[in-house]
Amino acid sequence: xxxxxxxxxxxxxxxxxxxxxxxxxxxxxxxxxxxxxxxxxxxxxxxxxxxxxxxxxxxxxxxxxxxxxxxxxxxxxxxxxxxxxxxxxxxxxxxxxxxxxxxxxxxxxxxxxxxxxxxxxxxxxxxxxxxxxxxxxxxxxxxxxxxxxxxxxxxxxxxxxxxxxxxxxxxxxxxxxxxxxxxxxxxxxxxxxxxxxxxxxxxxxxxxxxxxxxxxxxxxxxxxxxxxxxxxxxxxxxxxxxxxxxxxxxxxxxxxxxxxxxxxxxxxxxxxxxxxxxxxxxxxxxxxxxxxxxxxxxxxxxxxxxxxxxxxxxxxxxxxxxxxxxxxxxxxxxxxxxxxxxxxxxxxxxxxxxxxxxxxxxxxxxxxxxxxxxxxxxxxxxxxxxxxxxxxxxxxxxxx
Amino acid sequence: xxxxxxxxxxxxxxxxxxxxxxxxxxxxxxxxxxxxxxxxxxxxxxxxxxxxxxxxxxxxxxxxxxxxxxxxxxxxxxxxxxxxxxxxxxxxxxxxxxxxxxxxxxxxxxxxxxxxxxxxxxxxxxxxxxxxxxxxxxxxxxxxxxxxxxxxxxxxxxxxxxxxxxxxxxxxxxxxxxxxxxxxxxxxxxxxxxxxxxxxxxxxxx
Numbered sequence: 177x178x179x180x181x182x183x184x185x186x187x188x189x190x191x192x193x194x195x196x197x198x199x200x201x202x203x204x205x206x207x208x209x210x211x212x213x214x215x216x217x218x219x220x221x222x223x224x225x226x227x228x229x230x231x232x233x234x235x236x237x238x239x240x241x242x243x244x245x246x247x248x249x250x251x252x253x254x255x256x257x258x259x260x261x262x263x264x265x266x267x268x269x270x271x272x273x274x275x276x277x278x279x280x281x282x283x284x285x286x287x288x289x290x291x292x293x294x295x296x297x298x299x300x301x302x303x304x305x306x307x308x309x310x311x312x313x314x315x316x317x318x319x320x321x322x323x324x325x326x327x328x329x330x331x332x333x334x335x336x337x338x339x340x341x342x343x344x345x346x347x348x349x350x351x352x353x354x355x356x357x358x359x360x361x362x363x364x365x366x367x368x369x370x371x372x373x374x375x376x377x378x379x380x381x382x383x384x385x386x387x388x389x390x391x392x393x394x395x396x397x398x399x400x401x402x403x404x405x406x407x408x409x410x411x412x413x414x415x416x417x418x419x420x421x422x423x424x425x426x427x428x429x430x431x432x433x434x435x436x437x438x439x440x441x442x443x444x445x446x447x448x449x450x451x452x453x454x455x456x457x458x459x460x461x462x463x464x465x466x467x468x469x470x471x472x473x474x475x476x477x478x479x480x481x482x483x484x485x486x487x488x489x490x491x492x493x494x495x496x497x498x499x500x501x502x503x504x505x506x507x508x509x510x511x512x513x514x515x516x517x518x519x520x521x522x523x524x525x526x527x528x529x530x531x532x533x534x535x536x537x538x539x540x541x542x543x544x545x546x547x548x549x550x551x552x553x554x555x556x557x558x559x560x561x562x563x564x565x566x567x568x569x570x571x572x573x574x575x576x
Numbered sequence: 577x578x579x580x581x582x583x584x585x586x587x588x589x590x591x592x593x594x595x596x597x598x599x600x601x602x603x604x605x606x607x608x609x610x611x612x613x614x615x616x617x618x619x620x621x622x623x624x625x626x627x628x629x630x631x632x633x634x635x636x637x638x639x640x641x642x643x644x645x646x647x648x649x650x651x652x653x654x655x656x657x658x659x660x661x662x663x664x665x666x667x668x669x670x671x672x673x674x675x676x677x678x679x680x681x682x683x684x685x686x687x688x689x690x691x692x693x694x695x696x697x698x699x700x701x702x703x704x705x706x707x708x709x710x711x712x713x714x715x716x717x718x719x720x721x722x723x724x725x726x727x728x729x730x731x732x733x734x735x736x737x738x739x740x741x742x743x744x745x746x747x748x749x750x751x752x753x754x755x756x757x758x759x760x761x762x763x764x765x766x767x768x769x770x771x772x773x774x775x776x777x778x779x780x781x782x
Contacts, residue, residue, distance in 0.1 A: 295683055377690055431713065433706040436694045448712055564703060 178456050180423025180576040181348040182413045185268070185406035187261025188516045189254055190503050191227030191399050195261065200520050203528050204548055208502050210385050210397050218372055223383050226367055227399025227504025229254065240322065247305040249286035250400070252315040255364030256322040258402035262360060263323055266406040266418070274357035274412055277329035278320045279347045280404075281339030281363030283508035285312035288368040315364060323360060334508065337470070338429070338562035339363050340403070341511030341570050345427035347407050357412050362404030362512035371398055371507065378437065380474045386505075388471035388498035389478050389544045391535040396472045399504025403512035405519075422519045425555065425573040426459065428452025432565020438476050443484025445567035446470075446559060450488045453569035459555060462492045464571070466527050466551070468518045468558040469544070471498020472505050481561060482540050495545040497530035511560035511568065518556040518572045525552050580736045583767030585743075587779050588644040590614075590637060590758040595621065597644050599782055610756055614640060630691065631704055632672045633756070638663065638701035638749040639708065641758035645745060646709050659762075660741035661702045661715040662731050667752035668719050669698045701749060714740045723748050723759075725776035732763055732771070748780070 188195070191209025192202035202209065209227045218224075231239075236253040237246060240260075248256075259278075263271070286309040293303045308314060313332045320330040329350070333343045340363030347361035365371075375381050375398060382395040413420060430452060432445025439445065454461065467489075470481055485493055499517055506513050521527060530544035555573045562568070589596045595603040595617050603620045607613040614636045618628055623643060631639060642661075649657065672695040679688045694700065699717035706715065714735060718727065728746045735741045747760035759780050763771045769779070 374690075431706060431711070431715065433703075433710055433712050435707065436700060436703060444712065 178352070178426070178458060180425040180573055181351045181407050182410065182418070182420045182576070183405050183422050183424060183519060184408045184413065184418045184420060185262045185266025186404065186421065186516050186519060187258040187265060188401070188403040188513060189229060189258050190401035190403070190506065190513055191229060192502050196265070196516060196520070199516065200524070203499065203502065203517065203520070204526060206529060206531060206548065208385065208531060209399070210501070210504055213367070216367055216369060216372070218369055220372055220376055224372065224376070224381050225384060225397045227397055227401070227506065228367060229400055247309045248318060249309050249315060250288050250366035251282050251285055251364045252309065252318040254366060254400065254402035255280060255282070255315055255319045258362065258364065259319045259323055259360055259404040262362070262404040262406050268406070271324045272327070275328055276325055276358040276360065277347070277350065277356045278316060278323065278325050279331055279333060279343040279359060279361045280316035280319055281333045281343040281508045281512070282312045282315050282365055283334055283336055283339060284365050284368050284371055285315055286310040287370045288366050291369050329356065335566040336562035336564060337505070337507055337510055338560040338566045338568040339508035339511065340515070341558070341560035341568035342429060344405060344424060344511060344515055344570055345429060345568060348424040348427060351407050351409050358406065358408045360404050360406055362402065363509040364402035365400060365507045365509045367398060367400040382473065385532050386473035386501055387532040387534065388469070388473040388500055388530055389482065389537060390473070390533050391537045393473045393475065393478060395474050396500065397504035399506040401503060401506035401509045401513050403509060403516045405512065405515060422522050422572050422574060423576050424570065426453040426457025426571030427569065428456060429566070429568045432567055434565050437563045439480040439561060439565060441480060441483070443480040443487065445565045446481055446484035446561050447487045449567040449569040450484065450557065450559070453557065453571050457571045457573070459571065461489045464555050464557045465494050465553040466521060466556045467494060467496035468514050468521070468556060469496050469498045470559040470561045471500055471530065473498070473500060477561060478537070479539055481559060482537065482542055486540060486542060493542060495527045495549060495551070497528055497545045499528055501531035511558070511570070514558050514560070515570060515572065518558045521556055522553050522572060522574050525550055527551055580733045580771070582736060582763050582765065582771040584769040584771050584775060584779065585762045585764045585767040586645050587759070587761035588641045589782065590641050591756065595640065595644065602644065625708055632695035634669060634671060634698065634749065634751040635695060635701040635704045637751055637756055637758045639704045641747070641749065641760045642705045642745060643708070645760060645762045657743060658713050658741050659711055659743040659745060660713045660735050661705060661711065662728060662744055662746045663702060664718040664720050664724065664728060664748050665698060665750035666720060666722065667750050669696050669700070671751050671753065672696050723780055725773045725780065729771065729773050729776055
């Protein structure tokens, strides 16, 4: 049984708030961040709803005090804002005091700028700066620069919708192995035509508010967001007398071995990921007090994940809910967004409602928690299930 | 270099219009074009997996080279056997990347296909092998300038030492415009060829 890795700071920007506090207030106030799309001019704008952050790029640039020559994608802008919040929350004033790394997750990287300027790149010299910002690693480098991380591990994880969960898992393992003293882990993804069109092609975008685990669910709403956690070694926590928010207690990642995009009908990968995470944590299913489900509101995910929950928990399934109805599916950032929500749940002894749920799914008996519920929580399990069967589970606890 | 006491149980090559296993020729066909050759090999080797025809060239190459090795192991038991996959190549998924690029290059004639796009990553071929043989195991795909037995052997030994796998399929699967080459090997407790850099290089060059 493994000891947990301390979480000492967190930051977030999403469709339901620009800070951790704002996100929490929206969660308990049952305020959705889903609307028609405003910042992207897409031909699908009347057929989709999204979780959009209500700042223009110029406003985000000014929050970061960037000059006009910058080549930040919106992914990098959102990521830098959330990561800086996390560092501030952890009361880190000098990043170089300890060996500090950054593991950042993204799926779109700088695709928002590429799709905007692609056909102008050959002629328009002033736009060519965005070519360097295209690849996923560029957003991580920019976040690292913003944090002043110059001498340590900076890397990017891109495993679709489980990316940020894998970044958190990788960071926790680096701390446990003694490779780093401190690591900033999380993810960022902005909305883009690339993802809107891609998911539209797969016919899994809802034309209205998404309804996780509902029999009549019509698909997901895409969202944009970024969130980061600061993980620190026990030695740093002790030396600095740090307040610990919660612990990364367990983690698991498994391959579904089923299809390039879809999840297996019986949730093989999700089952394996949850079992592995429980094993790493040294916990039994009955020790989990709340499951923050992946729950994207696609036909495929909710069926597959629900079956996996039944396989893992049997009669011991605690309250579960998906927060995707609040934020939309924020893809590579989702694991970090929901890590923040899981930690807030532990801190405030509260379970968030699975909004928009009306009708019980016919394939099984399990029903999500649909009202805000107060409950003392010791351990929260959070799933992030990616395309290609890249399934990850994290377990957060109050005690190490 | 990390060391473990493992053996190369079997190995396969696909190159120059031939498929061979453990150095023995299984199939030969004079087709000029790779798609014709690999389709003929699929038929001759009695593969019986219609999803094969949806795959891109790199996946067809890797899938068939792995299938030759995995055929002897009943797939129902693969999950328990925990066979990891560690592949490498030089050209990544460039062959399919170019096809995808051609479909989006022209603003007026813009028609990307999800069926092509899904293969614009090299490790999708590992997914295809895992799906067929029900492997829920560890896997990695590395891009190198050239074949690197040392890296493959080190990574494989690392998996064994950390109890991440009981067997490992390692090797090289490269597909670029008009060249292709696959060399895969299965590492386990069984066999007579020691698993080390020297033997991997020797078998690669056979």
